[in-house]
Amino acid sequence: MDLLEYQGKELFARHGLPVPEGGHAATIDAAVEAAESHGYPVAVKAQVLIGGRGKAGGIKIAQNAEEAREHADAILGMDITGPHGEGPFKVHELWVEAGSQIESEFYASVILDRSAKKLMVMLSRMGGMDVEAIAESDPDALVKEHVDPLNGLDATQAEAIVAKAKIPAEAADQVAPILVKLVEAAIAEDATLIEVNPLIVNSDGQVVLLDAKVSIDGNAMYRHPELEGLEAAEDQDEQEKMAKERGLTYVSLDGDIGILGNGAGLCMSTLDVVAQAGGAPANFLDAGGGSKAEAIIDALEVITSNPDVKAILFNIFGGITRGDEVAKGIIEATRKIGLELPLVVRLDGTNSEEGLALLGEAGLSNLHHEATMIGAAKRVVELAAATN
Amino acid sequence: MSIIIDNDTKLVVSGLTGREGSFHGLRNRAYGTQVVAGVTPGKGGADVEGIPVFDSIAESVEKAGANTSMIFVPARFAGDAINEAIDSGVETVIAITEGIPVMDMLPTYWRAREKGVRLIGPNCPGVLSPNKANVGIIPAQFFDEGRIGVVSKSGTLTYQIGNELKQAGEGNSSIVGIGGDPIVGSDFIDILTLFEADPDTDLIVMVGEIGGDAEERAADFIAEKITKPVVAYIAGFTAPPGKQMGHAGAIISGSSGTAKAKQEALEAKGVRVGVSPTEAAEIAVETLRSL
Numbered sequence: 001m002d003l004l005e006y007q008g009k010e011l012f013a014r015h016g017l018p019v020p021e022g023g024h025a026a027t028i029d030a031a032v033e034a035a036e037s038h039g040y041p042v043a044v045k046a047q048v049l050i051g052g053r054g055k056a057g058g059i060k061i062a063q064n065a066e067e068a069r070e071h072a073d074a075i076l077g078m079d080i081t082g083p084h085g086e087g088p089f090k091v092h093e094l095w096v097e098a099g100s101q102i103e104s105e106f107y108a109s110v111i112l113d114r115s116a117k118k119l120m121v122m123l124s125r126m127g128g129m130d131v132e133a134i135a136e137s138d139p140d141a142l143v144k145e146h147v148d149p150l151n152g153l154d155a156t157q158a159e160a161i162v163a164k165a166k167i168p169a170e171a172a173d174q175v176a177p178i179l180v181k182l183v184e185a186a187i188a189e190d191a192t193l194i195e196v197n198p199l200i201v202n203s204d205g206q207v208v209l210l211d212a213k214v215s216i217d218g219n220a221m222y223r224h225p226e227l228e229g230l231e232a233a234e235d236q237d238e239q240e241k242m243a244k245e246r247g248l249t250y251v252s253l254d255g256d257i258g259i260l261g262n263g264a265g266l267c268m269s270t271l272d273v274v275a276q277a278g279g280a281p282a283n284f285l286d287a288g289g290g291s292k293a294e295a296i297i298d299a300l301e302v303i304t305s306n307p308d309v310k311a312i313l314f315n316i317f318g319g320i321t322r323g324d325e326v327a328k329g330i331i332e333a334t335r336k337i338g339l340e341l342p343l344v345v346r347l348d349g350t351n352s353e354e355g356l357a358l359l360g361e362a363g364l365s366n367l368h369h370e371a372t373m374i375g376a377a378k379r380v381v382e383l384a385a386a387t388n
Numbered sequence: 389m390s391i392i393i394d395n396d397t398k399l400v401v402s403g404l405t406g407r408e409g410s411f412h413g414l415r416n417r418a419y420g421t422q423v424v425a426g427v428t429p430g431k432g433g434a435d436v437e438g439i440p441v442f443d444s445i446a447e448s449v450e451k452a453g454a455n456t457s458m459i460f461v462p463a464r465f466a467g468d469a470i471n472e473a474i475d476s477g478v479e480t481v482i483a484i485t486e487g488i489p490v491m492d493m494l495p496t497y498w499r500a501r502e503k504g505v506r507l508i509g510p511n512c513p514g515v516l517s518p519n520k521a522n523v524g525i526i527p528a529q530f531f532d533e534g535r536i537g538v539v540s541k542s543g544t545l546t547y548q549i550g551n552e553l554k555q556a557g558e559g560n561s562s563i564v565g566i567g568g569d570p571i572v573g574s575d576f577i578d579i580l581t582l583f584e585a586d587p588d589t590d591l592i593v594m595v596g597e598i599g600g601d602a603e604e605r606a607a608d609f610i611a612e613k614i615t616k617p618v619v620a621y622i623a624g625f626t627a628p629p630g631k632q633m634g635h636a637g638a639i640i641s642g643s644s645g646t647a648k649a650k651q652e653a654l655e656a657k658g659v660r661v662g663v664s665p666t667e668a669a670e671i672a673v674e675t676l677r678s679l
Contacts, residue, residue: 006410006587029575053578084642086630112490112602114570117497132642149498190491192570220489222464224629251631265542265597268623273620273664276627284627288636317548319527349489349547350527373548 001216001225004047006095006192008212015185017178018208022097029056031072032065032098040064044071048089050131051213058091061099068096073374082132100210105198106167106175107142110182112192114269119147119160119186125163127198153183174207175199177284192219232268237307239283246298255280257384258303258312258341260296262287262321271317272313273373279381282309291321294331301337311342311384315373316349321345323355331362342383344368346376390517390562390580391537392423392480392508392588395457400425400448400478401581402469403460404436411589412460412484412525413439418476419528421521440451445476449667458514458523459483466510467492474505482523483509485632490636493571500573508572511636526563528620534559536672537583539576540595541568541602541635545623545665549593552669558676561589566598568635576606586616591676593668594659596650598624599637603650609658618673620654620661621668 003011022033026049027112035042046058058080062068072094079088093187105127111119114309120294124142126134134142143165147153158176167175175303178199186194199259202208216227243250244347248263253271257279264286270279283306303312316326326347333339343366347355370376389433394639399416402408404426417423426436432443442451449452457473459466459481463556466485473481474496474515488510500507508515514524517534526545530551538560540546546563552588553559564579566572576594583589596603602623610618625647627633629640651661660675662668 048552112494112570115602117494117571121492149494187491189563190489191488198483217490217636219463219487220491225491249634251628251633253626253628261544263542263544264638265540265545265595266548267621268542268597268627268633268638269545269548269621269665271626272623276663284631284633306619307533317544317551318526319530319544348551349530373664374664 001218001221002049003212003216004049004093005045005212005259006030006041006047008214009191009209011185012190012209012212015181015188017181017185018206020097020100020208020210022095025072025094025096026092028069028072028076031094031096032068035062035068036065038096040097040360042068043099044068044075045095045097045098046075046078046080046091047093047095047332048091050080050089051087052083056080056096056374071361094210094340100200100208101203102198103201103203104168104171105299107134107194107197108179108182109193110191111134112312114147116146117261118149118208121145121147121153121161121183123161123167123179125165127200131197133148135234137246142160147183150367151181152187155180171201171207178207188224190217191215192217242305243285243302246302248295248299248301248302251284253281253283255282256308256310257380258282258306258309259315260285260299260303260312261315262291262317266317267316270373270377273377275312277377279377287321292325294327297333297336300333300339304337304339307380309341310387311344312381313344313376313380314343315376316347318349318352322350323352324358327358331364332359334364334366340366342366342368342387344370344376344380346370346373360382389588390510390520391584391586392515392564393517393521393523393563393631395520397523398422398424398455398522399458400427400445400452400454400456401458402427402445402461404439404474405427405431405434405441406460410436413458416522419522421523421583424448425454445473445478449477452480456480456482456523458560459485459510461485463487467496470507470510471494471499472504474507476522478505478507480506481573482514484512484514484524485510485587488569490570494570497571497573502532503530504543508564509567511569511659512567512572513546515562515564517559517562524565526565530554531563532559535561535588535590537561537564537586537592538595538674539579539583539592540565541597542595542623545595548665549595549621549669553561553672556669556673560674561586568637570600570637575602577609578617579605580609580614580618590679591617591619591672594620594671595617596636597638598627598633598647599639599645601645604653607653607657607659610659617679618659618661619668619672619675621665622650622661
């Protein structure tokens with residue numbers, strides 16, 4: 001789960017990290033009120049989960065209430081597309097924060113390094129630009145150091161990182177303890193990524209975390225009830241929202257073929273095989289192990305709620321999942337929701353013969369059985385094309 | 389021979405008194421695995437269909453001679469259960485549990501390495517050595533005994549490929565699910581090393597997916613250290629960046645962790661990569677028969 005900037009800054013503040021004062025606003029009036037309470041200048045910042053907001057016009061400085069109103073009006077509701085074509089994301093929320101005079105900009109991050117199986121701290125005296133750009137323009141300016149997985153980051157190592165990154169002397173004493181706290185925050189908050197870009201020195205000589213990009217491990221949400229309500233904000237997609245409510249693992253894609261598989265790997269592989277057959281998957285949906293009929297009904301309801309879907313493929317290799325349960329779910333759901341879209345079913349593994357017998361007896365006219373995964377992919381692509 | 393588990397495996401199941409733990413623990417026993425103990429704190433002295441239950445894993449090692457532990461406890465308690473297993477004196481810990489926070493797994497990974505305990509998983513289907521032992525949730529009926537080793541991040545995809553091998557008349561020495569989490573106890577390199585040393589394995593099938601760089605590192609390792617033929621399959625060519633595809637670790641971050649990069653890294657080192665599970669199985673069979 002990714003946090004918005006202001007959520008990340010609230011998290012930083014809880015760990016004693018220096019962030020500018022600010023207020024959260026979802027309406028123009030609330031934004032002006034926040035601006036008035038902090039004094040001018042203020043930065044009016046779009047809260048969306050992508051970089052490049054400034055360039056897209058999502059961050060503006062206001063010198064007075066009138067400008068604050070003008071900027072809030074312009075930014076709320078705007079669509080922001082990321083530098084790599086992500087989105088567009090509609091702006092629903094603003095963060096209005098006391099303006100900072102930037103004397104210098106650094107880059108700091110703590111990430112989970114999957115290869116090394118350790119947390120890694122990155123620090124650079126060149127901030128404000130993309131970390132890839134720093135690495136490319138001056139690789140030596142980006143210092144990367146692993147954190148001992150059993151003992152964390154101590155002050156001595158943090159000071160060494162700061163020295164290696166050639167952070168100017170007047171800021172070094174402040175940056176080292178910030179690194180220590182960032183690592184502590186990452187561990188305590190189950191953050192697999194904390195990126196601060198830029199980490200600035202302001203006109204008072206204080207080091208401040210001016211931006212926040214934070215990803216929290218979805219498996220650890222039970223330890224962070226305070227973050228629970230925030231999750232809804234990132235769900236933009238109707239089907240993804242619906243699937244989440246029903247406890248299904250679902251990812252929306254652009255195509256017109258609805259897909260259900262059991263197991264993440266098999267489901268991903270099903271998408272690939274459909275694409276190889278010339279089709280375009282509309283979604284990833286892992287029905288999981290041990291799917292019962294109810295889960296299949298839920299899944300079909302989510303898939304068919306997407307108006308783009310022209311045909312559906314079920315690819316089931318039952319291990320714990322039983323073919324007869326899947327078949328019961330298909331039959332019940334077809335009747336319940338009056339499914340007319342073509343549905344191709346490939347059913348193998350545990351109790352698949354019983355399942356296929358049930359499907360045969362039900363005599364559903366929209367149902368097509370295929371014995372193999374590749375055969376099923378080809379068939380569903382043909383059927384989707386035929387409905388165009 | 390086989391790897392990780394065999395006729396000498398003496399299994400202790402953490403979570404044996406739970407619904408899932410008892411279902412799969414008893415299935416593993418029915419397959420022929422020696423399930424010597426269960427562990428549930430506070431339920432020591434009880435039994436599950438004749439399998440004695442102890443309060444701790446260490447006690448099961450001492451009193452029942454357990455040498456392999458299977459973790460089937462809920463995610464929020466699983467980190468502690470794995471740590472307990474690592475400290476208990478067993479040689480191997482197989483963690484099936486899905487959903488363990490990565491910050492729990494980081495220190496646990498290093499704890500296992502320091503103590504020399506082999507950790508498989510978490511978020512994995514377990515290990516099957518056909519006709520010898522089954523530890524975990526792999527449905528054994530879809531696999532035959534044979535000379536192909538399989539190592540995979542995914543459960544059902546492994547069943548798919550294993551079953552295609554079986555239908556083609558081939559079988560497996562062992563099937564190892566290493567799990568789909570960002571941090572797992574053993575990665576491709578660890579298991580490839582075991583298959584390389586196993587006299588009953590002639591060929592290795594490696595099943596990867598998007599996320600991380602375990603496949604890329606395995607490609608370099610294969611070129612340097614593995615003399616047996618390796619056939620690969622990678623899932624997730626159509627996965628969009630930034631989206632978690634079911635498994636916690638299956639996510640493309642920026643431009644890294646793509647299926648294409650993994651395929652190219654493997655092919656650059658001479659590993660043949662099937663475009664579908666079916667093609668990977670066909671290549672494996674063809675290669676095995678040409679040896």
